[in-house]
Amino acid sequence: IISWITFDGHGHHSPIKIKRKTNTFIMTTYDFDLICIGGGSGGIACAKRSATSFGKKVLCIERARLGGTCVNVGCVPKKVMWSAAHIAHTLKHDMEHYGFSTGGEVTLDFPKLKQARDKYVKRLNGIYASGFAKAGVEHVFGEATFVDEHTVKVTDKDGQVANYQAEKILIATGGRPHFPPGEGVEENCISSDGFFDLEDLPKVAVVVGAGYIAVELAGVLNSLGSETHLVVRKGRALREFDPMISEALDKEMFKQGIFIHRNTNGVAKVASDGGNMKNITLHNGDTIYNADVVLMAAGRVPNTEDLCTDCEWAPNTETLHLEKCGVKITPRKYVVVDEYQNTNVENIYALGDVCGVVELTPMAIAAGRRLADRLFSSNPIHATSKVSYEYVPTVVFSHPTIGTCGLTEPKAIEKYGQENVKVYTSRFSDSHYGIFDMKPEDKPKTVMKLVCAGLDEKVVGIHVLGMGSDEMMQGFGVAMKMGATKADLDSCVAIHPTASEELVTMGTWGTSPQESGAKVSPLNGAAAAEPRLN
Helix, strand or coil, X not given: CEEEECCCCCCCCCCEEEEEECCEEEEEECCEEEEXXXXXXXXXXXXXXXXXXXXXXXXXEECCCCCHHHHHHCHXXXXXXXXXXXXXXXXXXXXXXXXXXXXXXXXXXXXXXXHHHHHHHHHHHHHHHHHHHHHCCEEEECEEEEEECCEEEEECCCCCEEEEEEEEEEECCCEEECCCCCECHHXXXXXXXXXCCCCCCCCEEEEECCCHHHHHHHHXXXXXXXXXXXXXXXXXXXXXXXXXXXXXXXXXXHHCCXXXXXXXXXXXXXXXXXXXXXXXXXXXXXXXXXXXXXXXXXXXXXXXXXXXXXXCCCCCCCCCCHHHCCCCECCCCCECXXXXXXXXXXXXXXXXXXXXXXXXXXXXXXXXXXXXXXXXXXXXXXCCCCCCCCCCCEEXXXXXXXXXXXXXHHHHHHHHCHHHEEEEEEEECCHHHCXXXXXXXXXXXXXXXXXXXXXXXXXXXXXXXXXXXHHHHHHHHHHHXXXXXXXXXXXXXXXXXXXXXXXXXXXXXXXXCCCCCCCCCCHHHCCCCCCCXX
């Protein structure tokens, strides 16, 4: 029998666990209801939800800066740099077509840009700390290590040690950039984290990787004025994206002047010339000479290598000692969890990048909030609360941007069969380029694809590359989560002139099966759904 008492005799909210084993009662008092290891997006979301919505006593442990990867060396500073690159691209390529002239050369003050970006990030760190204070969440800085399944030891930067106990513990330690093997790679390269430490814009930059981080940073560097080389192991970048999208981006990057090194099988060696320049030897025998910066964006790994001392893979000296609590990890070092974020240890949970499912900031936030609901809410509806990893809209801040949600065409065929999949596509130049004095084939292209499945043509994938795709995808993501069909999209009157109107007018408009995924069908001019009133 397990019950809970939520007072400690001093008016404080301390969890006391009472167990009865035969005729013996054992009482255990913990410092906190919940300890969140990791002050990134997922940990912060779960901590604040637990404290503000359910009155729980929560501690968050962070070893660096509040906000995690996203705020400090990820989404937020990346978007600042993308915005700067977008402005640079407009000034270089678009301005003159609209009759503007600067009357001289436009220059970039890179140190000023960095200073403003870093100031913004620091302000966000402070906002998170203030948010914790308002929510009543305690937080400490230091390296966390498990003592047992309920106890965590924290060592701060001065070597001071403190132990904290909680009934429930969340692992939300995120991930970090990965350096692939190769002579001189780690010594002579920077990671995506290191990109934000650059004090000056490099004249020549080599970006290694085929994922979204590589594509985004290559686009930023190129637009800001660096001679940019992108090294991919196979034929092109973003191979896991819909082929129509990855092929179109490849063409656009090439047109923008990025040097793409294909089918290299990766980097074999990075050597310094004795000064500041680097020479990069690829596995296919090619060499890139005289690079100022070599940026490795070959993937990320979970922050679990620092979490275990007796694991088969080599640990670092600072560890979280997962063997002390028995939490299992996969061969790729991700924490093993079920759909409810449970680990194999009853009171320990994990979410976010450390689990390796959908490694996106909003995904971790949603998972953190849903976990808090399930663990602490008295509302029966929350007893099976969990996050959905299906139809997650996402954006790549490439040049141009990519917005995508759901299955690619190959994945849809694999899941439903060729005969049950229907695809709609469109390729056009955005009206922004309408007045440009150039051949139509030379204008930047927007490409779109709707992937539909089944007799009712349910929309199972939307993929867009082009101007504004980053902003348009959120709304279409809502529609997909609600089960939209092609007919549902057609039933929405287009907003003209926009690029997004193409998604509701594809194919021969209004001729798809007249089936709706909506609770109240909007088809054929039906009246809009009305709210339920008291």
